[in-house]
Amino acid sequence: MTKSDDEHRAKRKTPYNERSDLDKLQSQWNKLSGLHLRDEPSAAIVRCSTAAEIAANYAIRHEWAEQTQFDAVVVDQFLFWANGLRGKVERLFVPIYFARPKKSKTAKALIASAEKINKVRNEVVHQGRFSNATEAGEVIAEAKRFIDIIVGLSQPGFDIQDRARSKGK
Template identity: 50%
Template structure:
């Protein structure tokens, strides 16, 4: 019998899949604010994946140093503005990131309203964040894993 990997031993792509799968149950239970937090976590993991890939391709920095950079960047907006934008500067990936920045800002705004101001969300707000997160995650991850698509949830197919 194979042993299950602990969450911290998963790679970013596996963590992303795990976060995204959790949305279905939260959505079914109408936990809209939790849906927002989980979807935003998936977006942040996608940013981590992109940043780790860029550092791996361009440097000899070890995983601990790159991890410290991810902590320093602090959150989705920090990772995009402090790390991804500078890493992509002058690269063809910069034009792929540009339209995702506005999407990231919407995700970050709603996530922070829930996390830091205690705001509650309704189904329409949660579904809008899910759609934005799908756009952001797929738009970023496909740069490193061509053909990447997130699993579609039953509730997404019903809309």
């Protein structure tokens, strides 16, 4: 017996571009885990940096919705302008979230983490450098810290690994 087209369509995943930032983040995290397990370290680095950037997008959209009257289209333009993880963190998130960014350990940690992730990602993407499993593991761990901190500021206790496990059930 076959399912009707409607039943089959209902069970399909939401198209990627129609997903929320957190669902996109989860998809990226799941994909990078598979790449890392299959010993594709350079691809895993690119994927984890994408996941970190999506986490930054989520945090920026959340904070700007809370603290400004800009609509989503304007915020998306700012995200495009900021161009990359480091720019989004330094130009859009830290200044609006932290009252005193230069005195905040969390703000400094986010900026430093974004720099580390971005540096290795850029070496892989722009210089064609190949990575190894150890380096990929380090960047993935850094991305996890970054993601858990930046998303956790609006969702206390957020843990991308726990979310991955609970979504898989």
